[in-house]
Amino acid sequence: MRRATVYDVAEEAGVSIATVSFAYRHPGRVKDTTRAKVLSAARKLNYVPSASARGLARGRTGVLGLYSFDLLLEHPLGQPQEFREEDEEDEPDLRAYPLYVDEVQRGFELACWHRGQAVLLSSATASAKGETVTDIAGRVDGLALFSWSGKLSTLESLAKTIPIVMLSQSGGDLPVLYLSVDNQTGMTEMVDHLVEVHGVRNMAFVGSQEYPEVRERFEIMCSRLSQRGLIAPESAIDEGFDSPQSFASLQKTVAEGRLPDALVCANDQTALGVLDALRELDVKVPDDVVVVGVDGILAGRFASPPLTTIQLHMEQLGRVAADQLAQRDGRPWSEPKTMTVSARLRVRQSCGCNPTKQRTRSL
Structure with missing residues (x-):
């Protein structure tokens, strides 16, 4: 079954996609009756808001990464x-x-948990570390790395972005x-x-x-x-x-x-x-x-x-x-x-x- 989108919820509730977005992100800007209609449509369609889509909209993912190569x-x-x-x-x-x-x-996750922040964990073998660290860096707002023994040029590039x-x-x-x-x-x-x-x-x-x-x-x-x-x-x-x-x-x-x-x-x-x-x-x-x-x-x-x-x-x-x-x-x-x-x-x-x-x- 195809996953429901914000467009499906908007059509079911008879509102704009902007209203659906506000109903989740800024509920105070939407009438109670309208928000109830949006949430009812979302439940009916089994709709789950996309955190990554929201992140792209504001230039942030809300996620921190921990990379533990070869440990x-x-x-x-x-x-x-x-x-x-x-x-x-x-x-x-x-x-x-x-x-x-x-x-x-554990310490990394607990600190994020207290802030309600998600964590992305990753690791790799020696042959793939460059590709995987670049991949995880593109999905997070910040990245912690254990002892890096790869190319410094890779880290130099990443350090300019996050x-x-x-x-x-x-x-x-x-x-x-x-x-x-x-x-x-x-x-x-x-x-x-x-x-x-x-x-x-x-x-x-x-x-x-x-x-x-x-x-x-x-x-x-x-x-x-x-x-x-x-x-x-x-x-x-x-x-x-x-x-x-x-x-x-x-x-x-x-x-x-x-x-x-x-x-x-x-x-x-x-x-x-x-x-x-x-x-x-x-x-x-x-x-x-x-x-x-x-x-x-x-x-x-x-x-x-x-x-x-x-x-x-x-x-x-x-x-x-x-x-x-x-x-x-x-x-x-x-x-x-x-x-x-x-x-x-x-x-x-x-x-x-x-x-x-x-x-x-x-x-």
């Missing part, structure tokens, strides 16, 4: 496998979910809002805790340097070690986590007896994979080596041992992104802007701490 996982890092239907007895593996992305999305928030990036030259977490404070607290509380003297950083926020964490760690008179690693252990050779460099490090005092991981997902790899190598955490992460995802609390991490307030990141985009009302930024949200150290057993006993002693 979806089908299985835990370091465990490649073909997709299969789960058996009824199987339980989902928390390590397969990028919960920091979920938390950002406001864009770059999530988890501390700065750049594009006329967008760079919204990040306070890596400086978090990583500094982490290094200081490991050195002062656990006597750590040498650390290795585990994680790909592909993304700006990961490079920033590595650089902050190295800088803080140097400030404390300790030797910083020249490079990170850049693992191919989603391949049969996952953690090969880490395995080689263990085999050659070069394991450092601590492994500082780029994020919690990487840290959870490292814990699994070390367990298979019969390396005990934290007795043989300390392992810490960044993000504070739920899965880290249930790891064995529970993961010490830098707790990033990712839901707040999503809320701030949505609020900033809404304030722009479709107007692009004319110059680069930066904002940060807070971070704090969460100590658990993977660094050698026992928070439960510490809380008991303080009572």
Whole structure:
């Protein structure tokens, strides 16, 4: 059956299409009897007003977009496998979910929900990211993007038409809002805790340097070690986590007896994979080596041992992104802007701490 249009409602009610539009958008400008006639005709025809059509009329869609390129996982890092239907007895593996992305999305959606604003979510594989981000940008009044590794020319073009928030990036030259977490404070607290509380003297950083926020964490760690008179690693252990050779460099490090005092991981997902790899190598955490992460995802609390991490307030990141985009009302930024949200150290057993006993002693 053909979907009813504003023209059908106007004909059924015996009014103009402008009157139908006013009945929905500006009811105070239409007589009560006329509006009742329009609504009755709409119900009879199962008519639903088109939000996109209204948006085109005023140059706005009323929708904000969130684009999370390549941050979806089908299985835990370091465990490649073909997709299969789960058996009824199987339980989902928390390590397969990028919960920091979920938390950002939750904050973004809640902020929009409070304003009665719709959200358009999108993601893409590496081969299609340019096309999909352009597509979603054409449907929204503002767009938040997770770590972008595509062509800068694409973003340059988009930033001229709508406001864009770059999530988890501390700065750049594009006329967008760079919204990040306070890596400086978090990583500094982490290094200081490991050195002062656990006597750590040498650390290795585990994680790909592909993304700006990961490079920033590595650089902050190295800088803080140097400030404390300790030797910083020249490079990170850049693992191919989603391949049969996952953690090969880490395995080689263990085999050659070069394991450092601590492994500082780029994020919690990487840290959870490292814990699994070390367990298979019969390396005990934290007795043989300390392992810490960044993000504070739920899965880290249930790891064995529970993961010490830098707790990033990712839901707040999503809320701030949505609020900033809404304030722009479709107007692009004319110059680069930066904002940060807070971070704090969460100590658990993977660094050698026992928070439960510490809380008991303080009572």
